[in-house]
Amino acid sequence: MLVTKLEHACLVVEEDGARLVIDPGAFTRPVEATGAVAVVVTHEHPDHGTAEQVAGLLERNPGIPVFGPAGVAAALAQVVDVDVVTDGEARSVGPFRLTFHGTRHQLIHSSVPVVDNTGVFVNGVLFHPGDAYIDPGVPVEVFATPVGAPWLRVGDLMDHLASVAPRRAFPIHEATLSDIGFAGHTDRIRQVVEPAGEVVVLAPGESLTA
Template sequence: MQLTKHAHACVTFTDGARTLLVDPGTFTPDAAELISAADAVLITHEHFDHFDESALVAELDRRPGLRVFGPAAVRAKLRGRAEVVAAGDRFEAAGFAIAVHGETHALIHADIPVIDNVGYLVEGRVFHPGDSYAVPAAEIETLLLPISGPWTKFGEAADFVRAVRPARVVPIHELMLSELGQNSARMLLGENGLTGLPLETIPWGNSTAV
């Protein structure tokens, strides 16, 4: 199975001719193209940087058989054309086995309502948490680690990695950090920092076996 990193929180999983897309949002410039190439789409939550509503609506108009999964708010915005998932669910998408962990978005501020957020464990190996540091009740080989955003904090990210204890860590959700900020994240959170594991940065459009 191959993992391809795209801008911000968007990734694809491929295995042969099968393609599974996770969190194509408006911060991902080629979101519409990625959606058109996907056999199924997973959305962790409704925020625009993870969920390009207009691109998905357009693709569902063109290809009604496209399967999209996400919380209830995603289904509502797609006019009922998504399958609602929640913590504890297990299902298959594009031939990939998916387990759902987590229920809510991380707190940004007490004045901002907390929304639903689900994380996806793909093939029992790779975990995409969306916008949350909630620890999944499963062993994780590769953790996709959010490192920037209004809800993130490096100390909490370090504790998340320590609690999950993955074999590999790939940073995502990095778009709000400059190159200097991303280097700082690697130093503080990496193998010589708080987690003891290297942050394996994957350039946009590049892939790795997982």
């Protein structure tokens, strides 16, 4: 399985020539993937999914399903009928077995509504949590870990990584950070993960094999 990181929280996962797109949002270049069999949008915030990005993917890959929680279905209703998923559900499409975990976005502030958020586990290997500290409750081979967000405190991130204990981790959700801030947060990820695992830093467009 080949995992390509685009800007911010967007991933393109490839298996046997088929592609899965996760969180094509406003902080990401237009995602021009062909051969896609599905799109997952973890929550409705525009940095994770926009109508324009999803419409473009559907134009290039007609008829493919879009998976997301109820808030995503409402946000994209004028573009596509989203297949609504939530904690504990699973879907299979092409070579991808998807399981979904969690129900709510991490709290930003008491004045900001908490929206639906459902992380996705791909083929029991790659976990993308969206914007929440989610532990899928099973071993995680590769963890796409957010490193910069209004809701994120680096100490909580470190505790979460220690709990999940992935074999490999790579930072995502970096668009809100300066280069200095990104490097500092990545060092904290290494502090937790690297005694027993590995941290891989991917620039947009770079890939790892999972």
